[in-house]
Amino acid sequence: MTIYRAKCNIIGVFASLVVVFAVLVPCICNADEDIEDIFASVVVLPVFDINIDNNYINFGVVNPGDSVTLKEGTYYNTIKCAANKGRKYYVKIHILNEVIGPKGNQIPPxxxxxxxxxxxxxxxxxxxxxxxxxxxxxxxxxxxxxxxGKELILRFQYKLDLPGSAMGGHYGLKVAYLITETE
Amino acid sequence: MIKKPIFIILVFMLLVLMEARSFATFEMSLGEGFQTIDFGTMQMNEKKSITRKGNYEHRFDFTSDNERTWYFKVQMMRPFTSAQHSIPAENMQWIVEQVVNGGGLVSNSVGSPGDFATRPVLIYTSSGSDNTGTTVQIKLKYNLQIPKYQAAGSYTSHIRFIMVEVL
Known part of the structure; x- marks a missing residue:
């Protein structure tokens, strides 16, 4: 009976030491930490831009019924676009003003x-x-x-198929290019 | 089962140690500067340095008398984000402009930029009197490089500065 009680006491002391150190050791050894949270901000500005190196399309002198391709084998002009709005856009082309040609002569676009x-x-x-x-x-x-925002490059060729009924002479075009979000 | 006197002594020891620990100083505070780092408006491919307090943006103050080495780290918890677009963490840099009263080591040396990352990055390691109650001041400035191609928008980021005893 005495031996049994002594055993119980030893187990009790050991158990209490385990319990206390399980709490104490992490408490002492646990490293300190202090934090500071800060928020950062920036506004990236929108870009929606188009650049044209030459918008005058000069065919020179063209005879009736002739087909003339400018700079065959290469390109005539370049346009560069930059947009970073994250939205779909369209590049469009159209003739600016009237066709440049012999006076009194109108040919279809x-x-x-x-x-x-x-x-x-x-x-x-x-x-x-x-x-x-x-x-x-x-x-x-x-x-x-x-x-x-990636720069877009478009290089163009142009051709004139002058109708046989048209007057021969110097022909040219002024072309407008536009960048738009509207289809 | 547990002898009462032994249990009482051990609990008393625990309380004494916890109390003693609570008197130790270990703190970091934003001594000078704003709670936000605002780079304002920027163009694609633009680089900007922010130093709204003269030649620096923030001054952090550190005090520890634990007699243990501590480390100052920074972590970009979330990169600059706007809707589905983001700017990589490493496009922002920190620069230690000055250390006042510090005897420790600046990771990238004073004046040299270090990249932010989404993991903690070490800025400063304490030494000597830094660990015995001297208040160390570290002045920081920041750079941001907008990528060559970047969607327009308002970007925000969450940055965490950490003083810690674990490397």
């Missing part, structure tokens, strides 16, 4: 054609030769990469 020779964009580019019209035409529809 469809006689003039354009095509994208090269683009580095991954969006939707109009395929092949396209006829000019009185209304702005979609040249290119942006891709998500274009919409976060």
């Amino acid at each position: 469809e006689s003039f054609k354009w095509r994208i020779y090269h683009t580095d964009g991954r969006g939707i580019a109009a395929p092949g030769w396209q006829e000019f019209s009185d209304e702005p035409q979609v040249v290119y529809t942006s891709d998500t990469e274009d919409e976060i």
